Structure formats: structure tokens, C-alpha cells
Amino acid sequence: MKVLVPVKRVIDYNVKVRVKADGSGVDLANVKMSMNPFDEIAVEQAIRLKEAGKAEEIVAVSIGVKQNQETLRTALAMGADRAILIVAAEDVHNDIEPLAVAKLLKAVVDEEQPGLVLCGKQAIDNDMNATGQMLGALLGWSQATFASEVDIDGDSAVVTREVDGGLQTIKVTMPTVITVDLRLNEPRYASLPNIMKAKKKQLDEKTPADYGVDVTPRLTVQETAEPATRAAGVKVADVAELIAKLKDEAGVL
Amino acid sequence: MAVLLIADVTNGQLSTDAVAKALTAVAGLGEVHVLVAGQGGDAAAAEAATLTGVAKVLFAGDHGFCHTLAEPVADLVVSLAGGYSHIAAPSTSDAKNVLPRVAALLDVMVISDVTAVIDAETFERPIYAGNAIQTVKSGDRVKVMTIRTAGFDAAAAGGSAPVEALDTAASGGLSTWVEDKSAKSDRPELTSAGIVVSGGRGVGSEADFELIKKLADKLGAAVGASRAAVDSGFAPNDWQVGQTGKVVAPELYIAIGISGAIQHLAGMKDSKVIVAINKDEEAPIFQVADYGLVADLFDAVPKLTDAL
Numbered sequence: 001m002k003v004l005v006p007v008k009r010v011i012d013y014n015v016k017v018r019v020k021a022d023g024s025g026v027d028l029a030n031v032k033m034s035m036n037p038f039d040e041i042a043v044e045q046a047i048r049l050k051e052a053g054k055a056e057e058i059v060a061v062s063i064g065v066k067q068n069q070e071t072l073r074t075a076l077a078m079g080a081d082r083a084i085l086i087v088a089a090e091d092v093h094n095d096i097e098p099l100a101v102a103k104l105l106k107a108v109v110d111e112e113q114p115g116l117v118l119c120g121k122q123a124i125d126n127d128m129n130a131t132g133q134m135l136g137a138l139l140g141w142s143q144a145t146f147a148s149e150v151d152i153d154g155d156s157a158v159v160t161r162e163v164d165g166g167l168q169t170i171k172v173t174m175p176t177v178i179t180v181d182l183r184l185n186e187p188r189y190a191s192l193p194n195i196m197k198a199k200k201k202q203l204d205e206k207t208p209a210d211y212g213v214d215v216t217p218r219l220t221v222q223e224t225a226e227p228a229t230r231a232a233g234v235k236v237a238d239v240a241e242l243i244a245k246l247k248d249e250a251g252v253l
Numbered sequence: 254m255a256v257l258l259i260a261d262v263t264n265g266q267l268s269t270d271a272v273a274k275a276l277t278a279v280a281g282l283g284e285v286h287v288l289v290a291g292q293g294g295d296a297a298a299a300e301a302a303t304l305t306g307v308a309k310v311l312f313a314g315d316h317g318f319c320h321t322l323a324e325p326v327a328d329l330v331v332s333l334a335g336g337y338s339h340i341a342a343p344s345t346s347d348a349k350n351v352l353p354r355v356a357a358l359l360d361v362m363v364i365s366d367v368t369a370v371i372d373a374e375t376f377e378r379p380i381y382a383g384n385a386i387q388t389v390k391s392g393d394r395v396k397v398m399t400i401r402t403a404g405f406d407a408a409a410a411g412g413s414a415p416v417e418a419l420d421t422a423a424s425g426g427l428s429t430w431v432e433d434k435s436a437k438s439d440r441p442e443l444t445s446a447g448i449v450v451s452g453g454r455g456v457g458s459e460a461d462f463e464l465i466k467k468l469a470d471k472l473g474a475a476v477g478a479s480r481a482a483v484d485s486g487f488a489p490n491d492w493q494v495g496q497t498g499k500v501v502a503p504e505l506y507i508a509i510g511i512s513g514a515i516q517h518l519a520g521m522k523d524s525k526v527i528v529a530i531n532k533d534e535e536a537p538i539f540q541v542a543d544y545g546l547v548a549d550l551f552d553a554v555p556k557l558t559d560a561l
Contacts (some may be wrong), residue, residue, distance in 0.1 A: 017384040026385055099362045126380050127496065128365050129349050134357035142427035143323050145350045158431065162490050163346040165263065166435035172428040183490060218362040219389040227386050230522055233543035239556040242528065242546050250526045250543065252505040
């Protein structure tokens, strides 16, 4: 079985996000970028499937700017076999919407014929939580989102999902799209020799036009603003004062 | 035009609070029809019909819609989509699973976690874990969106809308339900509780989370946790409050041993009153707390529990 893993290049999760003063977006110039953390978990899961003999080849795909090469090299250094970069934007501030990403991924799936697509459950930049579900819809495949346990057995997969109020286990027919949640695994670090080897692995570059997909956004961003801040309150000296304040001043006890 | 609001139903039980709040969010967009799907959902449909502002309830009672499996429920919604300008649902894990699939089948973008409805085409939503708020305008003919309910008041009961039964059969074959492992609890549900007591990495261990639970039980509160506490294995994931977990807005939120990472603040900053207990007086949580107590939680929390 071939496994396709889409990976997104996003602002590093440790970097403090700054909203541009003119309200046009978030400042991404000269900011450290990394692989979306949920996508790292997806790459790791694909590698574990290969190590367990359930997958033969792992293809990583990234859609965005030219610099997404670095993100794909990270996936290759972790253990993906080859990579496809679809250059769909020149400016890093131009985020390609999940619907367009799903259409491009569908085209890649039609070409590559994987038995499984493993994605992160959401990207930590636009927080849409949509690409995997949309891809499942366009392919007419089953979907298993927010996975914390994955067991693939021939024509079906049993997936435990993180849902409100606990866990839900479902059985899906293969091929399928699985989106992964935080607790599925802990991604490995790429070793130095593997980073060197990754530089020699195949990385094909494409454009949306190669697949006949229109990536024009459906949503127009009118403004990006700082969230409303909450004023700091007071410090209390001890538990007794805290209870008194909550009873008399705030009236919540 | 009309709005189709997808009700959140778990094992036949309507998530009344979430649906009533989402109802308030979309009430201005047109006549609201609520969809209840799943065999045994009769009572949930009847309850949805009592919410003020609901014009009609559609009840699809086929067994195949139970457990809100994404593929049949998305097909059901798409089959009904023709008459609606907006398809909305509260941002529950079920809605996040189903609505993007609906949107793709309709060839429209989904708008996730809407926090404000500006007009019929324009919406606000948080991005970057709540570090920025984006205003987006949709050019799609149908707007498919999930509503982050924390900022909306619940619509009151007192209505009596008609319930229309749909005989749509569920499409099948792609997925089947195996089991639910719900955390059995006598405590109130996290997203609708009046008081939430949350613990962070500072609590130190799963065993010491008992301190948080004891205080919560004394207050009749729900228990929450920061992502750091969940990642460290102190608390289950469904307790997680924050951008990647649940978003809450109770009357009183007590954050214990939580530093206040922005991803956590995104999940609780709309609470009416915030209390922070932390031994580090520089912790960012104090910048949003109405009442801050700089203290060792192992000393302060038992004292607080005893004094209440």
C-alpha cells in the first residue's frame, strides 16, 4: 500500500504571532516556519505503518510557496520516500484554502493511487480543520477524523477518535482518509545522516495548472485584527480574601 | 432565505445548550429549520421544537444516521441543501467531522468556528489559536459554517415548532460504528457548566489532579485541563480547554497551576470571572485574571476546598 501524507508549512508553534498594524494579516516575513505539528504526527504514523510492513511507499505532498521544499525535506528526513511540491503561491501570506488544497490532493490521489491518506486534523495557522474531510468527500472515500489510535487490517481500518465527551471507535473501509490528533504518537526527530540522505530523495515540482485546479479563494479576508484584550484584575493576599471577593464583589459563589 | 441548523445529538440526547446558542447566532439570517438525525432521536427533535426561533424541525430517523457517521449524515444534509442559504451547526466534534464534508460536496468553502455574524455573507473567526481574529466574506452561494457557541446566549425554550419526519434512508457501506468510550461523570458538561475548575502542568501528576476534582465537586463544577496537563498525561483529552480542545465561557473559571499559554487563553478568555492560582507571580494567566492568588496550589487549593 502507498500512503500519501499532505504537509503544510506554517509559522513555528513556538513563535509569537504578530498581527500587522494595517489589519492586512499576520506578519510572516522573516519568521521561523516549520511543519504543521499535526502533520508531523501524520508523517510519523505513515513511517510506523511502513516499519510494520503495512505500507510500501510514503509520498509527502505540500501545497504553497516554493520554500515548502524545506518542509518536504523534513518529511523525507523523517522517513518519507519521495515528495511532491505544488507551487500555488508566490507570497507566503497567500494561504491556499482547504477546498482548493483538497481538489489538488484529489488530483494527486487520482495519479498516485494511494490506499491511504494521512493528514493532520488541522493547520495551526488558519485553524480550519477541513482539508481531510473535504478530500474524503471529493474522492467519495470514507473518513476517520481526530484519530488517537489506528489499526489497519486489509480492506478496513479500525480508528479510535477523540470526540466531545470521550472516544469513539469506528471501522472504515479502505481506501480512506484519516486525520490525526495529538495523542496518536510522538513524532521522531530526523537524524543527521537521514537529513543528508533526504537531500538526494526525489522531489517533483508541479503547479495547480498541471492538475487543472483553480485555487482562487472563496473567502475574502476583509480584516485581521488583534483579539480583544482582557484587563488584568487584582491580586488577593490569601484564600479567605479570594472567597470574600468572589462572594461579595463578583457574586459568583 | 432559510437556515438549516444541524442539531448535535449524542445517543438520542439533544445538546440543548450548544444548539440553543448556535440558534441565537444564526437567528438573524432567516427562518431557521433544525435537523435532527438518527434513530431514537424523537425526544431530541421534540425538544429542539421548543426552542424559541425554530420554525420547523426536520427529523431523519433512519438507523444509519446514528452516531453521526460522517458519510451518511453529510449525504443527508446535501440532499436537503437546495432550499437553504446557510447550513450551520455548533462547533462540536461531530459538526467538525461532518460539515467540511458537506461543504466539499456542495463545492463551497466551510467557515469554521464563527464567533460573530456580521451579515449574511460576513463572519468573524479566530485564527492562529485565537491570536488573531479574521473577518471573512464568503462569495459562495451556500454558506456552510460551524459556530463557536461560547460567545452567544442560549435561545430560550417556550416555542412549539412542527416536527416533520423525513423518510430519507442513510447511505451506507463506508463506515460503521464500533463503540463509544465516554468518560462517565456526574459532573456537569464542560462547555455548558456554570463553573469550571481547570488544572495545568503545575498540578504535577495524575494523582494530584484529585485536588482539582475535589474543589470542582465542592463547587458543582466541571473539570478542565490545559493542553500541557493533557500532554503530560495528568488528564484525559476531552477535558482540554483551549484552541485545540474545548472553548468555554462559564460564570466562574478557576485556573490552577496554569501558566496561561495563548492557546489556553483562547479557550477560556470569554469567562465572566477568572480566578488564577499560581506560585509564579509572572505567569501570563494573571494578565487575564480578575482575581489572582500567588500561592502554592498544594497549600491554597485544599484550603479553598475546605473553606467553601
